[in-house]
Structures are given as structure tokens and as C-alpha cells.
Amino acid sequence: MPFRTPIKHCRNCGAAVVYRVPDDGDTRERAVCPACDTIHYENPLNVVGTVPYWGDKVLLCKRNIEPRWGKWTLPAGFMELGESTLEGAARETDEEAGAQVEMGPLLSVISVPRVGQVHLFYLARLLSDQFAPGHETIEARLFSEDEVPWEEIAFKTVKETLLRYFEDRRRGQFGVYNLEVT
Numbered sequence: 001m002p003f004r005t006p007i008k009h010c011r012n013c014g015a016a017v018v019y020r021v022p023d024d025g026d027t028r029e030r031a032v033c034p035a036c037d038t039i040h041y042e043n044p045l046n047v048v049g050t051v052p053y054w055g056d057k058v059l060l061c062k063r064n065i066e067p068r069w070g071k072w073t074l075p076a077g078f079m080e081l082g083e084s085t086l087e088g089a090a091r092e093t094d095e096e097a098g099a100q101v102e103m104g105p106l107l108s109v110i111s112v113p114r115v116g117q118v119h120l121f122y123l124a125r126l127l128s129d130q131f132a133p134g135h136e137t138i139e140a141r142l143f144s145e146d147e148v149p150w151e152e153i154a155f156k157t158v159k160e161t162l163l164r165y166f167e168d169r170r171r172g173q174f175g176v177y178n179l180e181v182t
């Protein structure tokens, strides 16, 4: 897995692990501990976010962090242990934009196998047009469809989600989109 730092030490006992196919019928290489036999499974991470809307505009955040510093994104981030996807998406929206929302339906589920992630975006109705961006955001502002800086969008999953959001808005009906991006 080129996109994640290989595991070096056992989480259980601290011994150096080796990558090999376990003897239990598994077919993939895993980090296996030769000392205590613990097998470390590595699986995709969930990124959860929102499409926050206010009238015919959507809220975008200008990133103050790498990667893609200075590019625009929808509020989104890694889901934390102990929270639901809805809770995580609302939390990220508050943390990155200082925006309060009423969570709506799921809009997109996008697999990104290249980096071992799944991105989920929910529609979210903004409760106010006043924002208080956190340290990860340079600026949070509302854009109508023709104002969106399409060439300055940070991630493909965000661009795909925005494109479908505006399509669905025109149609007057929102679907759930299962996509994969490379």
C-alpha cells in the first residue's frame, strides 16, 4: 500500500512485524507479529462532509492546510471513532467553517481506492449565513453555481459532488450517487 506508511511495530506487544499472507486462509499480505501472532488489518478510512446550502448558493472553504493549500473545498474530514457519519459531517462543518447546519440526506458515496478512502457527502441546510472559520480554513464563503472556482477545487470528490448537487438542483430532485474516482 504505497499511500500509507507501513506498520513497523506490533500494536499489541511492540515487536517488529513482518508483511506476509497469514496462515488462516487469507489472500492478502498483512502486518503479522512473529512474537504474539497479532494480525494488523488495514482498511479504508471514511471522509465525511457536507454540501451546505443557503438559497441557491453553497458554502466553500479555502484551505489553510496541506495538501492543496489555498484551494477551495467542501467542509469534510476524517470520521472519528465513536461518532456516526452524520455527526462527523456536522462536526467538520462546524470546525472548518464555523457553520451551523440542519443535516439532510446523503448525496454522494465516492470510493477513492488510490488512497484507500471513501468520501461521503450529505446535503445540509445552513441555519445562518454567518461563518466563523477555524484554523484549517483561510476563508469561508457562499458561491452560486456560476461563481464556483471550478479550476481551484481541491479534490475530485468535492468537484464531482458539487457538479451533481447543481444538476440535481436544476432537476428539482436529489439522488444518491455512488462513484469512484482515481
Ligand SMILES: [Zn+2]
Residues within 6 Å of the ligand: 010, 011, 012, 013, 014, 015, 033, 034, 035, 036, 037, 038
Ligand atoms: Zn506482537
